[in-house]
Amino acid sequence: MRQLLLAFFFVLFSLPAQAQNRGLPDFTELVEKQGPAVVNISTTQTQRGGGRGAQPFPFDENDPMYEFFRRFIPRQPGMPGIPGMPREFESRSLGSGFVISADGYILTNAHVVESADEILVRLTDKREFKARVIGTDKRTDVALIKIEASGLPTVRLGDPGVLKVGEWVVAIGSPFGFDNSVTAGIVSAKGRSLPQENFVPFIQTDVAVNPGNSGGPLFNMRGEVVGINSQIYSRSGGFMGISFAIPIDVAMEVQGQLRATGKVSRGRIGVVIQEVTKELAESFGLAKAQGAVVNAVEKGGPADKAGVEPGDVILRFDGKPIAGSGDLPRIVGGTRPGSRATIQVWRKGATRDLVIVVAEIPAEEKTAGRSSRSAKPAERAANRLGLVVAEPTPEQKRELKLDAGLLVEDVRNMAARADLRPGDILLALIARGESIELKSVEQFNRLLAQLDRSASVTLLVRRGELQTFVTIKAAPEKRGE
Numbered sequence: 001m002r003q004l005l006l007a008f009f010f011v012l013f014s015l016p017a018q019a020q021n022r023g024l025p026d027f028t029e030l031v032e033k034q035g036p037a038v039v040n041i042s043t044t045q046t047q048r049g050g051g052r053g054a055q056p057f058p059f060d061e062n063d064p065m066y067e068f069f070r071r072f073i074p075r076q077p078g079m080p081g082i083p084g085m086p087r088e089f090e091s092r093s094l095g096s097g098f099v100i101s102a103d104g105y106i107l108t109n110a111h112v113v114e115s116a117d118e119i120l121v122r123l124t125d126k127r128e129f130k131a132r133v134i135g136t137d138k139r140t141d142v143a144l145i146k147i148e149a150s151g152l153p154t155v156r157l158g159d160p161g162v163l164k165v166g167e168w169v170v171a172i173g174s175p176f177g178f179d180n181s182v183t184a185g186i187v188s189a190k191g192r193s194l195p196q197e198n199f200v201p202f203i204q205t206d207v208a209v210n211p212g213n214s215g216g217p218l219f220n221m222r223g224e225v226v227g228i229n230s231q232i233y234s235r236s237g238g239f240m241g242i243s244f245a246i247p248i249d250v251a252m253e254v255q256g257q258l259r260a261t262g263k264v265s266r267g268r269i270g271v272v273i274q275e276v277t278k279e280l281a282e283s284f285g286l287a288k289a290q291g292a293v294v295n296a297v298e299k300g301g302p303a304d305k306a307g308v309e310p311g312d313v314i315l316r317f318d319g320k321p322i323a324g325s326g327d328l329p330r331i332v333g334g335t336r337p338g339s340r341a342t343i344q345v346w347r348k349g350a351t352r353d354l355v356i357v358v359a360e361i362p363a364e365e366k367t368a369g370r371s372s373r374s375a376k377p378a379e380r381a382a383n384r385l386g387l388v389v390a391e392p393t394p395e396q397k398r399e400l401k402l403d404a405g406l407l408v409e410d411v412r413n414m415a416a417r418a419d420l421r422p423g424d425i426l427l428a429l430i431a432r433g434e435s436i437e438l439k440s441v442e443q444f445n446r447l448l449a450q451l452d453r454s455a456s457v458t459l460l461v462r463r464g465e466l467q468t469f470v471t472i473k474a475a476p477e478k479r480g481e
Helices: 002-014 028-037 063-072 246-263 278-284 302-306 329-331 394-400 415-416 439-450
Strands: 038-048 087-101 104-107 118-122 128-137 143-146 168-173 181-194 197-205 217-220 224-233 245-249 272-277 291-295 315-317 342-348 350-356 387-391 406-411 427-432 436-438 457-463 464-472
Touching: 028 038, 028 168, 038 104, 104 246, 118 143, 128 246, 143 406, 168 224, 181 315, 197 224, 197 246, 224 246, 272 464, 278 427, 278 457, 278 464, 291 302, 291 464, 302 350, 315 329, 342 387, 350 457, 387 439, 415 464
Parallel strands: none
Antiparallel strands: 038 087, 038 118, 087 104, 104 143, 118 128, 128 143, 168 181, 168 217, 181 197, 197 245, 217 224, 224 245, 272 291, 291 315, 315 342, 342 350, 387 406, 406 427, 427 436, 427 457, 457 464
C-alpha cells in the first residue's frame, strides 16, 4: 500500500502545472505587456444641425451613448433637427486602435475615422497626438492612420489560421470611452460570413465588445493579435454574447496596400453566386453541398470570356477549395488583378477546368436596381408545383430582354413556401445535373411529368435584375382519400 501511495504522489507532482491547476486563465501578464500598445481614438467632425436631416438624438455629443445612436440609428430624409441645436456643431466619436510599428502606424476600423475632420490618439501614458489617415478600406472596415512619434510600444501579430474554436481570447479597448478596458472570452466560430461583408471571414467570439471597442485588438493567450474587433450583434445596442473580429492577416494585407498606394486593389470575375444547399446539390448531381452556384455571368466579363455558364458550380479557384459561396469573393478579391487563375467548375455531372484572367473591382461598385413587375393572375389551374405560368408576349420579351423563360402569374401551396412570387421569370429547370432552358408551358409541364413526384424541383429564377436558384420541396403524398 505504501508503495502505491508513493507512486500516486510521484505521478501527481510530475504532471505539468496546467494539468494540476485547471482553473481560469490568468491574463495579467498579457495585459501588462501588450496593453501599452493599445490606443484610444477620438474623432471630431463638423456637422450642420438645426434643420432638416439633423441628428435627433437626445444626448450630448460628449455622452458615450451619442456615438452608439450616431452609428446604429440611421438618419431619415426630412427628419427634424433637435430644437435649439446650432446650425453647425461638432460631432465627436470614440474608438480604439493599436500600434503596429514603433514609428507611429496604427490600425483601427474604417468606420472609426470615417469623415473625421480631426483624429486624436491617446496613449496609455496620457500622451496625445493628432493623427492623419493613410488610407481606409470600407469593404473590410480597416483603416491605417499615422502619428508623428517614435519608440512606441507595438503589438505582436499572430496567425488566425491556427486559432481554434473554444480557445481563450482577450479584447482591450475603450468601450463607452473607458480607456484600456480588458474583456475576455472564447472563440465561438471562425470564417463567419455576414450580410454585405463578402471579403472578411470573421472570427466570432463571446468577448464583451461595446461601442468604443471598435478598432481594438483581439489577442490570443500568447499575447499575439489575431483580429480587430469590428462588429457586434445586438438587439439592444449593448453586448449580447456575439461579437466579430477581422482576422489580422486580412487586415495586414489591406494595410500593406494602403501604406504603399493609399487604396486597395481587388480581383473580380463577373459572376452572381449563391450557396449550394442540400437540395441544390442533389439537383446538380453533387455528392455533397459544396462550392458556389453561378446564377448569372456578366456579359464580356472575365468569367464569360473563360466559358463559365449560369448553373455551373465553382468548386475550386486558383487551386483553393470553395467550401461555401462565401469563400469565393474572399479568394477572388485577394487575387491580383490581371493574373491568370484556373477555375474548376461542376457542369452536367462532371468537373472541368477553365482558365480565367482576373479583373479589378472598380473603386465604387454600382448596385443593380431591382424592378418589380407583376401580371394579372389568370383564372387557370396551377401545375403540380403550385405555379400558374405563361409564355411572355413578344412585347414582354423585348421589355424584359428575354430570349426564353416563363412568367409566373400566380403562386400557390408549395411554390409559395419556396418564396416564389408573381412577376418572377422561370429561366431553367435543373434535372439530373443539367440546366434545361424553359421555352413553353407545354415543355415545362412535360419536364415536370418526367420527374418523380417525390423529388424536389430546382428552378433558375430571375427577379428584377437578379437571378437565383430556388428549390421547391415536394409535399408529402396524402393517403386514404
